[in-house]
Amino acid sequence: MTGSLPLSVTHMSFLRHLHLGGNFFTRRIPSEYGVWSHLEYLAVSGNELSDHIPPEIGNLTSLRELYIGYYNTYDGGIPPEIGNLSEMVRLDAAYCGLTGEVPTELGKLQKLDTLFLQVNALSGSLTPELGSLKSLKSMDLSNNGFTGEVPVSFSELKNLTLLNLFRNKLNGAIPEFIGEMSVLEVL
DSSP states (O other), X not given: OEEEOOSGGGGOTTOOEEEOOSSEEEEOOOGGGGGOSSXXXXXXXSSEEOSOOOXXXXXXXXXXXXXXXXXXXXXXXXXXXXGGOTTXXXXXXXXXXXXXXXXXXXXXXXXXXXXXXXXXXXXXXXXXXXXXXXXXXXXXXXXXXXXEOOOGGGGGOTTOSEEEOOSSEEOSOOOGGGGGOTTOOBO
């Protein structure tokens, strides 16, 4: 499929699952996509979307899975409103040209078990608030421009099985607490 993402689907007020990924949609994610109160799954990855990620995404308070990366090229970064998605379990915004810092609001996503932000142009320090994501099992922040040291707060990520930070501009030694992450399988 080609063209813009369809607006007609916004009239489906009880929609729970919308998968429009793997097509050739262009332009932007419509701000109108923030209307669904029951939507649990949204995938628009693998298209050719651009512009910015609309802050209205933060209105999807039932959303559990969000896939917006892969071959999309957004202007700007992750809207802080994503921190409103308290039911979020998986956030995949990899390989989509994101810039700026990771918003501290992501630290509010207490049910998040997967965070994929690899292969972007994100920068700044790794926000310590990510250390409060107690349910997190997989976090890939590789191939970005993060600077500074790995926050001590990451020692609280006791359920982490995958931690990928390679190809950033981090400094300092590998933190001692990494050795205490007993379920970590991939580093």
